[in-house]
Amino acid sequence: MSPQTKSKQRVRDHGEVFTAEREVKAMCDLVHDECERIDSRFLEPACGNGNFLAEILSRKLATVKKLYKSNPYDYERYAVLAVTSIYGVEILADNAEECRKRLFDLWDMEYSAVCKKAANDETREAVRYILSKNILCGNALTLMCVDENQKDTDEPIVFPEWSLLGTKLKRRDFRLDIMLKVGDKPKAGQISIFEEEDDSKYLSVNPVTKELMAEPIREYPPVHYRKVQENG
Ligand SMILES: C[S@@+](CC[C@H](N)C(=O)[O-])C[C@H]1O[C@@H](n2cnc3c(N)ncnc32)[C@H](O)[C@@H]1O
Numbered sequence: 001m002s003p004q005t006k007s008k009q010r011v012r013d014h015g016e017v018f019t020a021e022r023e024v025k026a027m028c029d030l031v032h033d034e035c036e037r038i039d040s041r042f043l044e045p046a047c048g049n050g051n052f053l054a055e056i057l058s059r060k061l062a063t064v065k066k067l068y069k070s071n072p073y074d075y076e077r078y079a080v081l082a083v084t085s086i087y088g089v090e091i092l093a094d095n096a097e098e099c100r101k102r103l104f105d106l107w108d109m110e111y112s113a114v115c116k117k118a119a120n121d122e123t124r125e126a127v128r129y130i131l132s133k134n135i136l137c138g139n140a141l142t143l144m145c146v147d148e149n150q151k152d153t154d155e156p157i158v159f160p161e162w163s164l165l166g167t168k169l170k171r172r173d174f175r176l177d178i179m180l181k182v183g184d185k186p187k188a189g190q191i192s193i194f195e196e197e198d199d200s201k202y203l204s205v206n207p208v209t210k211e212l213m214a215e216p217i218r219e220y221p222p223v224h225y226r227k228v229q230e231n232g
Helices: 008-014 022-028 034-035 051-066 072-084 093-115 121-134 176-183 188-193 198-204 225-231
Strands: 040-046 086-090 135-141 145-148 152-156 158-165 168-175 203-205 212-214
Touching: 008 212, 022 034, 022 051, 051 072, 051 086, 051 093, 072 086, 072 093, 072 121, 072 158, 072 225, 086 121, 086 212, 093 121, 093 135, 121 135, 121 225, 152 168, 152 212, 158 176, 168 176, 168 225, 176 198, 176 212, 198 203
Parallel strands: 040 086, 086 135
Antiparallel strands: 135 145, 145 152, 158 168, 203 212
């Protein structure tokens, strides 16, 4: 097997062929400004073990280092913010887990290298928690979470939106299917594109543009970024 595949069966069943580093870097270069912006949000719908997400996180952390390396408090806050902006969906549970671990290890090692000491346990737990909510095992075609046999469950894929307010993180959860539908910017009169009547409770209308907007399905009070796991 090449380093880009794990088994012929997995290639046949899931089209699992990982992208080589050279291509990953070349593609990220096409959107280098966004990759370097700490809070620009990226979602990879078939993220595998995280080749693209790891490259993007690494570029964001390079920006955090450039701007905040002389102040460990700011470095930590913005390094956590970088993690909150990275999202993935992957149908195979082992890949999703590998991806979370890889992003965590990258974050943790970079922290130790820049701050010349390990991050404290609470912050590391917060980063692990954020990754557990941002990298999900699901089907990017049906937009549903899947079980260990890659079968759809009845849980839609839900992602948190994280916003940094000083040292606090505000979390609002959104359904991915609703966000993708309003991403096409339908106007209020086109509400019939939503087959499920129930979906309309997650929608509102922008009073100025009349465009439909996704509403959160859940909101959490802002908490210190080291304590996000206590909210969940
Ligand atoms: C061609 S690989 C690419 C992986 C990664 N994006 C990369 O470039 O290295 C496609 C990945 O999508 C996953 N996959 C296949 N069908 C999927 C689906 N319906 N929803 C989510 N992930 C899926 C596979 O398990 C595999 O890891």
